[in-house]
Amino acid sequence: AQKITQTQPGMFVQEKEAVTLDCTYDTSDPSYGLFWYKQPSSGEMIFLIYQGSYDQQNATEGRYSLNFQKARKSANLVISASQLGDSAMYFCAMRGSNDYKLSFGAGTTVTVRA
């Protein structure tokens, strides 16, 4: 069984600043994948970034980067140069090597202030 923990229910960030969203996980699978999704108020879950458990480097996608610390079982999302459009709910999720089901955390609401 996999468990995802997001301890920050809500965060405020000033426009153009960076913000880090915490995610810790628990799994017995030796191989797994970690995902971050953005869910704006419209409801759609938008895929942001992926990190494989055996990837040697931290994943980056534009202004999104993943701070992956395997020994600590954490996969924090960093959003650089925040924009007003980044205001949304952010979910961390993981999938085991033999399980297609995504297990999601409870999410973190990010509000970007002008």
Place this chain on the structure above:
Amino acid sequence: EAGVVQSPRYKIIEKKQPVAFWCNPISGHNTLYWYRQNLGQGPELLIRYENEEAVDDSQLPKDRFSAERLKGVDSTLKIQPAELGDSAVYLCASSLRGSGGVETQYFGPGTRLLVL
């Protein structure tokens, strides 16, 4: 490329009534998922299809929920009869295993169901 399409976007019904949700996945994606997202929580899987076969329906409450994907493309999720606790967002996702084995799920906009 068109994304995952879902309809309706919103649905309000009275308890004990039936309701159905429709999903059309991204073209070429053979795997389709239905998730339920309760308020303030992350999505939870209800059922997963590989083509037309339901390969994981262990989380689907089969007494009132049913789903089908007859031709392996679009899918319908039905609730009959609906209960107050079914109020949630129902999300459809699809995926295609890419090179290197990475399989990313892409979600539709969801259907927000309110049962009165």
